[in-house]
Amino acid sequence: MSLPPDTITPQLSEAVLAAMNAATEAEVMPRWRALESHEIRTKSSEWDLVTDADEAAERHITAALRELVDVPVVGEEATAQDGSLLDLVDGEGAVWVVDPVDGTRNFVAGSEAFGCMVALIDDGRTVASWITYPAVGREIHAAKGVGTFLDGERLLASAPADPAALRGAVSAKFHDGDRDALLAAAESMGPAQPIRYCAAWDYLDVVTGATDYVAFTRTLPWDHAPGALICQEAGLASARPSGLEYLPGGDVNAGILTAHPSVWERVAATLRTA
Template identity: 85%
Template sequence: MSLPSDTITPQLSQAVLAAMNAATEAEVMPRWRALEDHEIRTKSSEWDLVTDADEAAERLITAALRDLVDVPVVGEEATAKDATLLELVDGAGAVWVVDPVDGTRNFVAGTEAFGCMVALIDDGRTVASWITYPAVGREAHAARGVGAFLDGERLTTPAPTDPASLRGAIASKFHPGDADELHAAAESLGPSKPIRFCAAWDYLDVVTGVTDYVAFTRTLPWDHAPGALICQEAGLTAARPDGSEYLPGGDVRAGILTAHPSVWERIAGVLPVR
């Protein structure tokens, strides 16, 4: 670990949340349900949206995080302009990872299912993470070895109440295999639905027991480093579908499966997401 052992403190956590809230209050919420057409653009595809809110909020959060812990910041929007930033996540040393508006399509559509996410990564592993839900005034955060907290209360996720009928959320858009096969496998475990296209909310669902598992087939670090650590610290298993450790700088096509450890292996053995 390259960061000093006393870096992650309650004071740091509150300061990060304050920075996220300040950015979303200034740049995101005033545009929610009030976006003009010229404030919405595409990046890699027509499906991949970015707005003025994403870019402006990321600039504010980036500056604030550098003031708190002066290490590089790998923001989703900055990386869209300079892909080499992604290499920092897998390298030695510490980096911040930022998704200023997770679920941009939902934000554009005017739904509540968007969030703001930050993670602190040190020598390739997530050591702390924060998620805010601006439209509903909630937050979750975690530190490795310390625990997970939701709205200020310690969070522990119990085992599924009905292991014989597991409720899942499945990401199939980037699945390299047969999507129909993936959905059929999920249905064999119990009722399933598509992900919300907002990892912040998908991880909130599984950590609070709304769903019993969530499976993703693409794992960009700003989408998954924050939520995976919160789930792990709440007692869930968040790992690659082959059982290997999830590292934010790893292969973004390797997938990630999150569930209670009592059912994780059974789900992993059924879903064709390797």
């Protein structure tokens, strides 16, 4: 199904945020800085962690979202068990995409840098998204054509303060070329740092001006569908480094670059040299 035009309302947005907050309050925050070793496991690699909090929160959110808009839910943890769920993201009709604990490694380490992310996708394009930051009590959300709202206030991103010294955050972990060359290219434009390994916080940084751009090399939909729309609706450009449109169901290795339109092309061209 394609969504009726009046699906995304302020009431729906409030209900989604309430569902996310209820799940994190019940399943995530009681385990933060209190995880036992048996509550932590690996998925695809030793680097790829999952916890009881991830799985329990995703079940909670999935049930709540189906009550709000009854379409399939593509959750990160459910997809780890059934990879075919990813096919729904670029198919016809609507789906929810959920990352119950974005930045699981940070969560396990006791850091505040984790989030909860939800996106609503219709016919392959993100139409609404929500991110909460449970450890600090913040939220940001957006709807296509409506705008971005941070803690309830409309947010418009600013151009970089110093275009000659751009502050970047760059992911090199999944870069299929020379990682050192990628980082060197970033540093040629100004101070560069690694991503936070929590897309929720990396997108918050760029949309609020803490960084001037963020570049990722792998784009699983639950990591990037929410943040890309939030940045676009705040006036930033968020697209494949090649210049192609970012679609959540596209090639997960095609990368995504987010920056102010005034510098996006320059950043993309510089990073493409690596």
